[in-house]
Amino acid sequence: MQPVAWGIVSTAKIGREKVIPAMQAGRLTRVAAIASRDLASARAVAAKLGIPKAFGTYEEMLADPEIEAVYNPLPNHLHVPISIEAAEAGKHVLCEKPIALTAEETKSLIAVRDRTGVRIQEAFMVRHHPQWRRARELVREGRIGRLRAIQAFFSYNNPDPANIRNKADIGGGGIYDIGCYPVVTARFLFGVEPTRVVALIERDPVTRIDRLTSAILDFPEGQATFTCSTQLIPYQRVQILGTAGRIEVRIPFNAPPTEPCRIYVDAEGALGDASANPEEFPVINQYTLQGDAFSEGIRTGAPAEFPLEDSVKNMRVIDALFRSGKSARWEAV
Numbered sequence: 001m002q003p004v005a006w007g008i009v010s011t012a013k014i015g016r017e018k019v020i021p022a023m024q025a026g027r028l029t030r031v032a033a034i035a036s037r038d039l040a041s042a043r044a045v046a047a048k049l050g051i052p053k054a055f056g057t058y059e060e061m062l063a064d065p066e067i068e069a070v071y072n073p074l075p076n077h078l079h080v081p082i083s084i085e086a087a088e089a090g091k092h093v094l095c096e097k098p099i100a101l102t103a104e105e106t107k108s109l110i111a112v113r114d115r116t117g118v119r120i121q122e123a124f125m126v127r128h129h130p131q132w133r134r135a136r137e138l139v140r141e142g143r144i145g146r147l148r149a150i151q152a153f154f155s156y157n158n159p160d161p162a163n164i165r166n167k168a169d170i171g172g173g174g175i176y177d178i179g180c181y182p183v184v185t186a187r188f189l190f191g192v193e194p195t196r197v198v199a200l201i202e203r204d205p206v207t208r209i210d211r212l213t214s215a216i217l218d219f220p221e222g223q224a225t226f227t228c229s230t231q232l233i234p235y236q237r238v239q240i241l242g243t244a245g246r247i248e249v250r251i252p253f254n255a256p257p258t259e260p261c262r263i264y265v266d267a268e269g270a271l272g273d274a275s276a277n278p279e280e281f282p283v284i285n286q287y288t289l290q291g292d293a294f295s296e297g298i299r300t301g302a303p304a305e306f307p308l309e310d311s312v313k314n315m316r317v318i319d320a321l322f323r324s325g326k327s328a329r330w331e332a333v
């Protein structure tokens with residue numbers, strides 16, 4: 001299968017440090033170009049990472065016939081507009097999470113996808129990691145009895161006012177940045193949508209971004225709770241609890257590409273970790289798997305495993321969390 005020629009929209013840190021190197025190692029991904037608002041930046045990153053072409057505007061890269069697909073890691077408020085521009089230029093689009101600011105905005109991508117015939121998908125790399133596939137398989141096999149509760153924690157400490165995460169007007173804040181992961185993984189495990197949510201959201205008094213959120217998602221079969229924060233000690237962990245067992249995902253979201261990952265399966269419930277059995281996964285890069293999966297879809301035309309329709313459902317939960325943060329009540333999803 002011929003690798004897909006990718007263009008990278010911007011010199012974003014996630015691209016430079018994680019996704020571009022991961023795609024350069026992919027079976028089906030060839031990073032052919034990078035574009036920046038600033039040609040010198042594009043050239044510097046291209047030289048450092050060995051990318052053949054550099055452009056000084058996103059539009060120039062979108063006009064390049066060599067480019068088949070683009071990776072969009074722009075600030076959140078530009079996910080939809082630039083993904084639409086790319087689709088209109090005939091490029092497939094893998095767009096960073098959250099794919100939009102609202103469910104309604106996500107629907108506009110569906111309309112463009114269907115009109116242009118390109119593929120557009122949200123880059124939730126965790127769903128490609130074998131540890132999450134295995135966790136879902138164990139749940140489906142009934143290894144923990146009936147799945148009833150998921151508890152997730154995700155935090156980091158980034159007070160930098162210049163960081164896009166601390167700018168409320170361009171889609172900053174903890175729920176968009178990291179709260180989206182407990183939402184997407186809870187939906188992945190339960191396999192259905194929550195019906196209502198409640199959230200306690202604390203905002204930074206200066207930047208007004210949401211800096212500490214605790215939420216409950218009410219699913220037909222059980223409950224998912226999470227806390228996320230942008231101003232706490234960095235930490236991440238997920239507990240998946242059933243009537244007869246428990247699965248712990250130790251490094252659920254930023255699984256390192258340099259060492260094996262482990263989940264712990266406990267069917268006895270001894271105190272501490274006494275009866276928690278590790279399952280280890282060989283070293284893999286979840287961003288490489290993500291790029292290859294998207295590229296394979298382009299080549300084969302197979303239906304997307306996680307289409308935009310799934311992104312709309314995820315954004316509906318996020319919309320409801322923000323509504324609940326304001327109303328201080330349960331909000332229907």
Ligand SMILES: NC(=O)c1ccc[n+]([C@@H]2O[C@H](COP(=O)([O-])OP(=O)(O)OC[C@H]3O[C@@H](n4cnc5c(N)ncnc54)[C@H](OP(=O)(O)O)[C@@H]3O)[C@@H](O)[C@H]2O)c1
Nearest residue numbers: 010011012013014015036037073074075076096097098164
């Ligand atoms: N999946 C993951 O693991 C993961 C991890 C981190 C971040 N992300 C997502 O990736 C995206 C980028 O995050 P990041 O931390 O890498 O961002 P970043 O380093 O701040 O990069 C964003 C880039 O967007 C371009 N840009 C265009 N308009 C801009 C504006 N008004 N303000 C700031 N930058 C602008 C800039 O590139 P040019 O100057 O070159 O045009 C900038 O370098 C976000 O959507 C985030 O949620 C995903």
